[in-house]
Amino acid sequence: MNWRLLFCTLFWMLLSFMGLAQKPIGISRFAGEFKLDGVMDEAGWKSINSFPAFMHIPTVGDNPSERTEFWMAYDNNFLYVAGNMYDDPKGVQGYSFKRDDGAGNADWFGINLDTFRDRENCLSFFTLPTGNRYDFAISKDAQGNDGSWVNFSWNTFWDVAVSRHAEGWSAEFRIPFSTLRFQDQNGRVVMGLTFVRRISRKNEMITFPRISNQWGEQSFWKPSQSQEIVFEGLFSKKPLYVTPYLLSGLEQQNSFSQAKKSYQKNNKPTYNAGLDLKYGLTSNLTLDLTFNTDFAQVEADDQQINLTRFSLFFPEKRLFFQERASIFDFDFGNPNQLFYSRRIGLHNGEQVPILAGARLVGRAGKWDLGFMNMQTRHIASLPAENMGVLRMRRQVINQNSYVGLMTTSRLGMDGSYNLAYGLDGIFRVIGQDFLQVNWAQTFDRENNSNPDALSNSRVRLQWERRTIKGLGYNLTYSRAGEDYDPGLGFEFRNNYTRVGDRVFYGWIPKKESRLLNHQLGVTGYMFLNNNDGSTQSVEVAPTWDVSFKSNASAQAKTVYSFESLSDTFYLSDQAYILQGNYHFYSLSGFYQTPSVKMVNTRISLETGSFYDGQRVSVGVVPSWTLSRFFGLSGFIQWNKVKFSSRQQEYKAIISRLKASVSLNVKLSADAFIQYNSDANLISTNFRFRYNPREGTDLFLVVNQGNNTNRYRLDQELPIMSGRTILVKYTYTFVR
Template identity: 40%
Template sequence: MKHLLLLSILFFSFTISGQELYEIRKINSPVVLDGIVDEPAWNSITPFPMTMYTPVYEGEMTEKTEIRMTYDDEYLYFSGIFLDSDPEGIQGNSLIRDGDPGGDFFNVMLDTYNDNENFNTFSTMPSGNRLDAEILNDAEGDPSKIFNASWNTFWSVVTSQDDKGWYAEMRIPFSSLRFDDKNEDIIFGLIVHRLIGRKNERQTYPAIPPNWNMAPWKPSRAQKILLKGINRKNPVYFTPYVLGRMRENNVHDSTENRIVNHADTDAEVGLDIKYAISSNLTLDLTLNTDFAQVEADNVQVNLSRFSLFFPEKRQFFQERSGVFNFATSTISQNRIFHSRRIGLDDKGNLLRVYGGGRLVGRFKNFDVAVLSMQTEGSSPAINSENFGVIRLRKRVFNPYSFAGTMFTSRLDSEGNYNVVAGADAFLRVSGPYYLTLKGGHVFSDNLSNSDNSLAYLRWERRAVSGLGYFVEAEHVGKNFEPGVGFILRKDNLALNQNVIYGIFIDGQWLRKFEPFVNNSIYLRNDDYSLETISTEPGLLTSFVSGADLSLSVLRVYDEVINDFSLSDESYVPAGNYTYSSLKTSYNMNAGRKLKVNLSSEIGQFYDGDKTSFSISPAWNQSKHFGITLNYTFNRIEFTERDQLLRADIASATILAALDTQWSLRSLVQYSQVNNKVAINTGLRYNKKEGNDLYLVYNQVSNTADRDVEGTALPGTESWSLTLKYTYTFIK
């Protein structure tokens, strides 16, 4: 009984240098991970005081929630008791690892480096599936860029359900986390959530006012907790793989003007090693790296004269990927390091990766990230290359600011080189006011030594309650071409502004009005003449149900110097254009079993007329099956030039699971511009973390009667079937 009395208070608060901490004390009695919260250790712990975040901040919570935390020498433990007055309404909509079709959730977010910038998140649903991710950049910017769902680590969760509600027990090994331990004491940032999907009711600890964008996901708003007496183990993870593959390609041989069939089978073996050199420094090594199980990219339609941006999904590049971040404007997507440049050619085709290494973590108050990868040359035009990155950052002035440098290199077997040196600073000046400064310079044997720099400045007031805004300026030189980066448009000075004013409403139906104005100006570097200006005023309305409605008007002026193609049959000629369109979107509460999202854009497009409409219905039939459809109708007519572009795209995403181990994920996509259907289907058996069997099928088909130089293209352009097995040994 003595140890139960000692644990009668889980945490107490005290102040160190003005920072309030809650100390989490160790347990002495075991926790059996069975999803039933009945161990004596849990009974003696006081649950976190929860607060309603939505639909009404600090409103009366409709269901009782008890979330507790403790730890021992090897693990962090979390438990959740989620009572529900309508147990039939509990939604556990997925069994799939990292599947997120909406419903009820239990979320744990840990800022393990206490840097107020990055979270490791661990989540589950009543169905007991595991979802883990990284949250980057203090949850600021485009949600698709700040949530890195491709990050995975080793941890466990078990859930149960009865006529009173549902329950969860979560166990996270300290060896799966990276952190600073000083005298065996560590400080984490912590946020926990409970989401009741059907009600759009989110409960959080700590209480976080809705004054910032993505407020409940911001590491800077986390509760600081103290854990004492941590003597962490540093295991080594060896993960070999074996792979067998059959594939067939039909390609056009221009020299003989015929379709040539290439069919072969092959086998591969490789190895990944993960070693935690210390509690906050991790080394990843890879040999004959393979990414066969990576999900396919979503199809996009390019209606501009600039390149499309695709995110990184490959697991090897995920851990602490935020440290590698050196992006500038969220509008331009410019960055001096983008890992998708490694192992992929300009058309997205895979190149063999011989191997490499990656060191990430913190060393003597510096965030450190080092990467080196070697790829194979696939043709006379593509040489074998080495890609290198060095990133250093240090906290300065206050806990929310840092300054850093980055160096990238791309060297090929012929001696060609592209090296970039960059420096940046992110400074919290006062309260919600932030200043960002970034700069970079390219050194290359293939580029002129003039006009090859980038400079970026941003001032912002981070707020979504009341006035929020940002203004930014970005200069990109004509010859600024980072070999391992992504640049949307060069040789210009971009001036971007965004202003919002959030008005919260304590109404029965409405939650928030948010009028906004987006504005972008692009000036040419040589004479600062106007190239492009776009202005978009609008209104975003959020509803208590979790739905939202957006209306805006887009006005664009664009001076096109050279003709650019939209398809084989349509183009935009050089000239000066001014055009406008009306944009609308409506999104239902993501927690609904059946939901439909809608968007449209109607108006002018350069010297033509554009009608675009998108509908995305999703149905989560049960935790065993869900399907999401998308159809986007794109019609652009240039009447004076008698050109009609139909750029429709369609997709179907199917998620099916027998249990938390057996799952199937299939993505079928159609693009009318190139008349192709692409299929990516993966069957996964995940016995435990690091022990996986994958069966992956890919196919690309032509859907129209097309020919090249009079030679008809085959119906099936390519297909492949891959069987891959990985097993992790822990030493």
């Protein structure tokens, strides 16, 4: 027996099992002149080989149903990407020109690029047959069912052109290396690459490399599964982007006049100007500076109905906070975070003026580095504040394990302060088993905590098996002290110990099945009071999740809940729940019709007992693509809670209607109308955008609120609660 050969074989199998055995592919230089027109007729493309293509959905490893060719090349300044998507021209679906519209019922082509080859983060560049640009950032190795690993608000500078022809469609990307942060070692650069093509009408996903589907429908988004590629003779750039803005508008507010005993309209003209600057300090570090920052063009938040005792969480949409935002993740279990960027420049839903700020992100040696400092202006209910964050993180042990630290500070000009620090680590133990550890402490003027106290501390341990096939689990222990209060973070509740979360068993059926995958599992958690060990909350929910090859999906679950209220819980002035212990049960589920269709809908239902009453919640989310120029989407959620024993009733309705018009890739408009019966408000957001090139934008934004119940107070309210009309122009100078 050849023991040496046997040892080498077993060692290679072990590396393959751990995801370490992958032969890098060298990317060819583009020879000659490149023309961005969506047609691969240049000599440069003809001199290099295309990458192979593999079916990912519905059947991993099969040959694609339609011929597919992927290419990549580069020169000193640009990364070139191309795809030939052969198909019946009548079957090609491309329904939006709008920037950043992924159009769930459209065909796609694009790449995921793990620029630092950390196997956890990547940048994604995609287009539709209409030629729009669709870019976003992925973090956490695309792990989790809540979608928190994808950041659709991230944008950068790049160009794309498409061509429709008798054999299908094709696309070319030109991505400046100056917009990508990466690490070169004497001109040698290693990245991770995944090509993705989607044939919408067949719900077919095609990738390179061949990727297992054991992580579910987000498997092909995982940077850890990308192909390692190598560029030779490539050096990082140090770009400079200077983006001034000008803003003008009118604010109209109604304020009550004691003299006239009525509401009077006040018109306040608005003029503003500011500046953003982006500079590559080194090959790996990018500095962003902002002065007199304004986010007038940011899309309005979706209204939510809150039937819990805890705060609502809203995602960050402001562009300044997006680049390499994953560096600042310090996760205690979504949405609990040591750092939550919406604490900066926002207070009780209102904007707080930001005078200036600096943000540094990138890599220093083996460390991922993030630094941020922002200075806000004084407003009536809040002093001027300085807010700072420092984040460092590096790979250890193996390519999927990391340790890190974070500090945050919130210093008020009135002498108030809040300081926090945290240590965290995520370790790939074996196979798909991961251990995550988090520890943090906070200090402020009111609590005067000390480093030895548990009352100002937060800890979390999580053991997770990442798979949807066979036995999977996510087991978590966490504890938050009574005085733990991250001034720049987000916490649902405090002074508790929690255990949970999920154990399941999953199946990936055979090729003939209509099912793509399905899982049976139990989700549950328990919150205990740290002071006396009493139970605060319990939830146990047997659940069945299923995905169909048609692109439909569904879920059904039964839920047992226990809640211990230490105080009266008010749903409204007319409906409340008294202090006490409550056991209640409910049934819930949803069905999502195939999103690849022109018309699709998600329907959800929850019904059962609710504390000492009964609850019914119905949600409908329809979407209708009329053409590549026009789309409609809606949302309506109806909630009814009835307490028969107390003759109380609470009803709440939220509805939204979004209309999107895109005449071409440069001109688009969105109208967004929301109704919230709980707030007695109809809010309207209209946004027109002219985007001739990346970095140059003209926005016209109109926001208006209207009162629906004008007689709920002693004094009759005006029809309009407020209106803002703004015009904003930005232009980016590039060096």
